[in-house]
Amino acid sequence: xxDLTTLRRSPLTHLADRxxxxxxxxxxxxxEVPFLGxxxxxxxxxxxxxxxxxxxxxxxxxxxxxxxxGDDDRRALWLGPDEWLVVTTGxxxxxxxxxxxxxxxxxxxxxxVSANRTVVELAGPRARTVLEKGCPVDLHRRSFVPGxxxxxxxxxxxxxxxxxxxxAYRLLPRSSFADYVARWLLDAMRxxxx
Amino acid sequence: xLLLTCxxxxxxxxxxxxxxxxxxxxxxxxxxxxxxxxxxxxxxxRDNPEGPYAERWSHSLGCRRWFNVVRDTATYEVLAVYTxxxxxxxxxxxxxxxxPGGPR
Ligand SMILES: [Zn+2]
Numbered sequence: 469x470x471d472l473t474t475l476r477r478s479p480l481t482h483l484a485d486r487x488x489x490x491x492x493x494x495x496x497x498x499x500e501v502p503f504l505g506x507x508x509x510x511x512x513x514x515x516x517x518x519x520x521x522x523x524x525x526x527x528x529x530x531x532x533x534x535x536x537x538g539d540d541d542r543r544a545l546w547l548g549p550d551e552w553l554v555v556t557t558g559x560x561x562x563x564x565x566x567x568x569x570x571x572x573x574x575x576x577x578x579x580x581v582s583a584n585r586t587v588v589e590l591a592g593p594r595a596r597t598v599l600e601k602g603c604p605v606d607l608h609r610r611s612f613v614p615g616x617x618x619x620x621x622x623x624x625x626x627x628x629x630x631x632x633x634x635x636a637y638r639l640l641p642r643s644s645f646a647d648y649v650a651r652w653l654l655d656a657m658r659x660x661x662x
Numbered sequence: 663x664l665l666l667t668c669x670x671x672x673x674x675x676x677x678x679x680x681x682x683x684x685x686x687x688x689x690x691x692x693x694x695x696x697x698x699x700x701x702x703x704x705x706x707x708r709d710n711p712e713g714p715y716a717e718r719w720s721h722s723l724g725c726r727r728w729f730n731v732v733r734d735t736a737t738y739e740v741l742a743v744y745t746x747x748x749x750x751x752x753x754x755x756x757x758x759x760x761x762p763g764g765p766r
Contacts (some may be wrong), residue, residue: 533671533725548725549670604675618671619724621678626723 478502479586479646486654495660496592498653500646501638504587505560509544509552509567510577517574524563524570525554534616536630545617545630553581553628553640585628586646590653591636598656599637603629623652667743668721669729682718684708685730686747712736716749 480487480500491497511518513529522528527537530546537544538554542563545553556563560582567578590598596607602623606612617630625648628640641649664676690696690704709715715735720728732742732749742749 533668548727551725604677620674621723624677 473503476503479643480588480650483647483650483654487650490654490657490661492661493592496590496594496598496657498650498657499589500650501587501589504582505556505558505563505580506582506585506640507554507556507560507564507567508577508579508581508584509554510550511571512550512575515574517571517576520570520572521567521576524566534612534618536615536617545628547619547628555587555640583643585640585642588639588641588646588650588653589632589636590639591633592660593635594657594660595635595637598653598660599629601656602652605629607631622649625649664733664738664740666719666731666740668724668727669743669745670725670727671721674721674724678721678723680720680722682720682728685716685718714741 478500480502484500487498487500491499509521511521511529513531518529525538525542525544527539527542527544529552530537530544533546535546540557542558543555545555547553554563554567560580564578564580571578599622600607603620605618605620612631614631614633614636617628619626619628621627622629622639622641625641625645627645627649630638630640632638639649639653665673666676666679667673668679687704687708690700693701696704713734713736714732716730716732718728719731720726729743729745730749731740733740744750
């Protein structure tokens with residue numbers, strides 16, 4: 469089969485130059501992290517199936533809102549009481565197959581949804597200020613710290629917001645919202661890159 | 663703007679939620695036995711109190727789960743948040759019905 473990875477285009481390819489031009493490392497920078505693998509996972513927590521799934525992920529499933537577990541290879545983000553998104557730098561097809569096998573005959577779901585969202589990285593000392601212009605979640609460090617991830621809105625559209633470092637955030641909008649989210653961020657960053 | 667406490671996610675802005683109307687409207691035991699008027703009553707007729715009102719909310723842009731809220735329709739005060747059949751199963755940290763600040 470032809471190597472499809474040479475044909476694919478990420479949802480923000482057309483804005484890569486504009487995002488690079490608007491990025492100033494001492495204030496705030498914006499870039500796309502394209503083609504990360506994502507697997508939608510549903511399983512009843514605290515069941516043998518959930519334990520087998522955790523073995524595949526190499527870490528226990530997050531148990532509450534905002535929690536993430538695992539590492540960059542297989543990171544689980546809490547989406548609901550029985551729902552998670554696993555973000556992987558590896559092959560999502562392989563991961564989906566492994567999770568599906570772990571579920572076995574028990575109720576649950578493991579589905580490759582890699583094309584559903586893209587990942588936008590916003591980093592720098594003013595990243596939080598930029599987000600606070602359009603995100604209703606309290607991002608102050610007393611309530612939001614690296615390793616936290618929540619489903620919320622940015623500029624009124626749904627996104628997953630994931631803080632990956634002291635000054636670094638990842639936003640996961642649906643692919644169809646990615647252009648709007650990136651352009652909104654470019655506008656919100658203007659006061660810090662003029 | 664209402665600040666509603668999702669039982670799973672904590673306090674979030676009203677804009678993250680979807681309103682689901684009156685809570686605890688039971689599905690008819692035997693729908694086929696209902697007259698057209700009774701069916702219309704079930705489908706379309708809801709209470710419209712001035713004061714405490716139990717209603718359904720969905721955290722549609724968050725965890726996507728449904729839950730119940732007792733809200734004062736006159737003051738917009740949220741009196742209880744709960745997931746079960748009654749406010750007995752309410753979320754910790756929200757006001758207790760029957761106590762000061764709770765439904766009359
Ligand atoms: Zn929620």
